[in-house]
Structure formats: structure tokens, C-alpha cells
Amino acid sequence: MQREKIMKSFHLYALITILCWSVGNTFTKIAVAYFSPCPLAALRYAVAFAAFIVIAFSVKMKLPQKRDIPWFIIAGATGFFGFTLAFNKGCETVTASTASVILAAVPVMTALLANYIYTEKLKPAQWAAIAAEFCGVAIMTLMNGLEAVKPGMLWVLIAAISLSTYNLIVRHLTRRYTSLQTSAFSIFAGAILLMVFLPQAIGELSNAPLRPLLYIAFMGIFASALAYATWAKAFSKAPKTSQVSNYMFLTPFITGILEFFLTGAVPDLATIIGGIVIFAGLFLFTFGGREREQEDEISNSASE
Secondary structure, eight states, rough: HHHHHHSSSHHHHHHHHHHHHHHHHHHHHHHHTTTTEEEHHHOOOHHHHHHHHHHHHHTTTTOOGGGHHHHHHHIIIIIIIHHHHHHHTTTTTTTTHHHHHHHTHHHHHHHHHHHHHHHOOOOHHHHHHHHHHHHHHHHHHHHHOOOOOOTHHHHHHHHHHHHHHHHHHHHHTTSOOOOOHHHHHHHEEEHHHGGGGHHHHHHHHTTOOHHHHHHHHHIIIIIIIIIIHHHHHHHHHHHSHHHHHHHGGGHHHHHHHHHHHHHHHOOOOHHHHHEEEEEHHHHHHHHHTTTHHHHHHHHHHHHH
16 A cells, blocks of 8 residues: 555655766766767766657557647757757856856756746745755855856856756646656757757767766766656646746756765765755755645645
């Protein structure tokens, strides 16, 4: 009974996604020593494309309706093509720490857009939790100093807007399609757009050793195909879009922990303090408004 309850919850699928993305981030940092950012993205999503092709034929996946094809194209353009290129472009002139702070705005942007488009209201405690989580990421990345403002910050901000838009589109598509269909068709569109960098990627591929190739395989299968499938599954099960996107605040902290185990990089004091604040905010967001919501449900039932 408890197992069935867990499988029906969006929390498990969101956590699987964040874990896969965090491992993927760590592998990306290693792989960029052998590949340029854009060709690396093309190879990653070429693997994801191939994985979903196999899955699509295995489960005899139905094609999307013609009216929804533009939505999948937009999802691929925002969540994969636009996000990847803008983020990589930004990382040319800003540090990963600064980029993490800007990307931490994704859950906030998603919550604001969902509030406006889907009229998804948040409790005051949940807004306070989002602010606390953002502060946790800021502590992790700014405690050791902030670099001067650079043009790359604008590119990372564009990446954050792209990912926030993708989250809302996925929320819309999962109302008519399964999470597997939503992620598959979105990745198909994004991968096709990224193929413009494939010729350069093939040239760099011939000179790369085996280790980064294994990292790319993981990123394509687990950090892309599996992660986006479970991400879409979480959106399909969650009452509100922000409940899923809020888990993105965990990514910098988990990535720091994984870097310690995979590369030996010891988390500093900022990572530890920021991680504690993030977990506290996540707990407040998840449970802070629960009593009020239960009271509302009881009063609504009584009135009926």
C-alpha cells in the first residue's frame, strides 16, 4: 500500500529527475574538456533521440495530433535548443557559480507564470519557502564573492526564461499526452534543431577517449531521456506546476555532493550552509500550507 502511494506521488519522479540532472551536470563539467559546448549538446541529444526512437517503436507510441505539433516544436526549441545554446553561450563569460544563481530563478519564474497563465495560487508560506530556497542557492554561490556584471549573465537569464517556458508547455501537453509521449516528441524536436552542430561534433568525436564518450551516453540516456520523462510524469501528477519546478533548487546542492564522490572536490562551508537552507525551504514549501489546504477541503465538503 505504501509503495503504491509513493509511485502515485510526483515527489519520487521529481527527485529522480533532479538526481539524473545533477549527475549529468557533473559529467558535463568533465566532458567539456574534450568537446566544445554546442557539439557536446548535439551529441547528448542525439543519444537521447536514439533512445526514444527505440522506446517509441517498442511501445508502439502514437504520433501527436497535428494541432499539437507546434507545441512540441516550441517545447523542443525552449527546453533543449534555446536553453542549451543560451546557457553554453553564457558560460563563456560567467562562472558556474553566477550561472547557478541566475538559473535558481527558474522555479520562481515558473511559479509566477503558472500563477498568471494557469491561475495556480500559492500560499504565503510557499512564497516564503521559494525565497528561502533562492537564498540558499545564493549562499552557496555568492558567499565566496561575486564577479563583475558581464554580458553572459543576460544569456543565462535567457536560458532560465527558456526553461521556465518549457515547464509550462509540458504542464499543458501532459493533460492530453502521457509523460513518455510528451518528453519523447519534445526531445525529437530539440534534437533535430541541435543537429546543426552535429558535423562539428563528429569531428571532435574522432579524437575523444572512451571515458567522455561513456559520460555522453549517460547524459543522453539518463540525464536526458529518463530525466525528462520522469519530469513530465511529475508535472502530470502534481496539482500545481510550482510543486515540481521547486525541486530544481536542490540541483546545485546535489551536484556539489556528487562532485565530492566522483571527482574528490570537497564541498565548502557555503555549500553546506546553503544546502541546509534549501532543504529547510523545500520542507516548508511541501508541508507549510498543508493544514490550511486540509481545512479548506473540510469546509468545502461541509458546504456541499
